[in-house]
Amino acid sequence: MKVSKIFESSKDSEKRIATIPPDSRKAPDGKNLSCIINLDLEKQFQTVKGFGCAITESAGYVLSNLSSDGKMKIVESCFGQSESDNNYQFARTHINSCDFSLENWACVPQKDESLERFSFERTDLYITPVLKQALSFNKNLSTLATPWSPPDWMKTNNDMNHGGKLKPEYKKLWADYFVKFIKGMNERGIKVDGVSIQNEPEAVQTWDSCIWTGTEEAEFAVNFLKPAFVKNGLEQIKIFIWDHNRDNMLKRMKESFGVAGADKAIDGLAYHWYSGDQYDNVKECAALFPDKELFFTEGCIEGGTRPDKWYCGERYGHNIINDLNSGCTAWIDWNMALDIDGGPNHAGNNCDAPILVNTTTKKIVYQSSFYFIGHFSRFILPGSKRISCTMIPFMTPATVDGKMGNMMESTSFIRPDGKIVLVVMNRTEDDMVFELNCAEKNSKDKNGKMDYTVKVNSENSNRTFFCPPRSIQTYLLENS
Known part of the structure; x- marks a missing residue:
């Protein structure tokens, strides 16, 4: 899977659902992770109208x-x-x-x-x-x-x-x-x-x-x-x-x-x-x-x-x-x-x-x-099905208790056209740095557990992204 487009709105800029080049939101050193986001296409839930x-x-x-x-x-x-x-x-x-x-x-x-x-x-x-x-x-x-x-x-x-x-x-x-x-x-x-x-x-x-x-x-x-x-x-x-x-x-x-x-x-x-x-x-x-x-x-x-x-x-x-x-x-x-x-x-x-x-x-x-x-x-089209989107939290210095809580949130859907939509929201005053992984259907390791090692980004080489402070992003993912 690759990130084909990112759309962003930020409090401290004029961006309003603006198209952002995926490369500009990479966090290449992978340090100071706020969380890991795991998407699982095998686990699907309600269809949204x-x-x-x-x-x-x-x-x-x-x-x-x-x-x-x-x-x-x-x-x-x-x-x-x-x-x-x-x-x-x-x-x-x-x-x-x-x-x-x-x-x-x-x-x-x-x-x-x-x-x-x-x-x-x-x-x-x-x-x-x-x-x-x-x-x-x-x-x-x-x-x-x-x-x-x-x-x-x-x-x-x-x-x-x-x-x-x-x-x-x-x-x-x-x-x-x-x-x-x-x-x-x-x-x-x-x-x-x-x-x-x-x-x-x-x-x-x-x-x-x-x-x-x-x-x-x-x-x-x-x-x-x-x-x-x-x-x-x-x-x-x-x-x-x-x-x-x-x-x-x-x-x-x-x-x-x-x-x-x-x-x-x-x-x-x-x-x-x-x-x-x-x-x-x-x-x-x-x-x-x-x-x-x-x-x-x-x-x-x-x-x-x-x-x-x-x-x-x-x-x-x-x-x-x-x-x-x-x-x-x-x-x-x-x-x-x-x-x-x-x-x-x-x-x-x-x-x-x-x-x-x-x-x-x-x-x-x-x-x-x-x-x-x-x-x-604009992106979760009628007929889209929600997929599993779990967030594994790490330390978040920008929250009052150092924990992610509901200050960083996300949801994800697979559309009828096969594209995946991920919406990420960061309400803190610092970057939300996250590792993004996607387990595709039948993507299991030798022990039968979901394999989240599929690297996700535009070049399939780095899977760590960031959402700026007080911002919301929509990611579109599709097959490489």
Whole structure:
């Protein structure tokens, strides 16, 4: 194997997914190793479907303030297929309003049990045009649709905000509401491939929210949503549960899949990052339910924007690497773009986004998080399979305890074209010097152990590389 290309982004330089000659990142003396990275093609894990972002009403509204060229530039940078674009395969959007909407709204705002007055007026104003533009760059784009709340008249608290629950008598009607939305989007040329039953079903929020237990979600999928899909020729639509944080995802998955018929009705679980680094829960879900999808569907830096802050990108890199290494099958960011204040958000819940737009000056700012996502999404193509990527740590003087910990991280995949992708991230203030070894299939020594002596680099003569301080790199490897 040889390293054919290296792509790099560094805090202390202007490099942003810049192509780096492999020779320039060799560490020829091999001294002061931070770690050894061993790749093993024999050990393969989940297949990844791709990466993506959310097209909310707020994101669409922000883009509407730009010229057609400015709007096109942003959409292409996310959904375009060239090496200079992020190659997103998924777009997540909302049924009815969410907090990143201009106000509360519903497709059927007034009580109408026939759903005859179902309207796409708000969806078509800012969301549909961006989805169509995204499709012009990626005709295979998959759209995921999620409700934050049913209309107020369907809920026990008569309010789209502050939690509440779906009234039991409206379960069938709510399933038909999903069908109406999906069919309407399909008529607009937008293919909806999946839905989740509820965004963050354990959270009572000051914005659009609705409470469901794991049993209630599963029973709704089994008895109402899946039958409605089958009846209307939409049986291919994937149904996801949870769509909330990692902390309770294992408990929730066990509860939901304990309901009779859930295994056939539910395709997977969606989750967010706001509770922290509970990656063991992701791993256990993947181990217990190996035939189900695990989609990461939302994460952002909360509390407003952080313009030009490198640590935002590093947080993304840390989360993506660990989610992928734990069994995640798709990774979807939150808002594609927001204004310079992190809005608009009708509840004042402003957040950061990978792309910020000054709607007055029309300046577009690509944040570190955009490039960190790109180090994965541009190179780990749909259909890629994760391979074993182990890091054997050595002394790291640049960490407070002299240990590598999570300050240096990596993940690796083999693509459908046979190329290997290795992503390495160094969050320390010193070079990460590592020896890179690759055991190919059937590469075993006389004792039956994997042989990692295959030398990896552009000239097959030196296998020690370095990742600069506060940097992320993507390596492409292929047969010599």
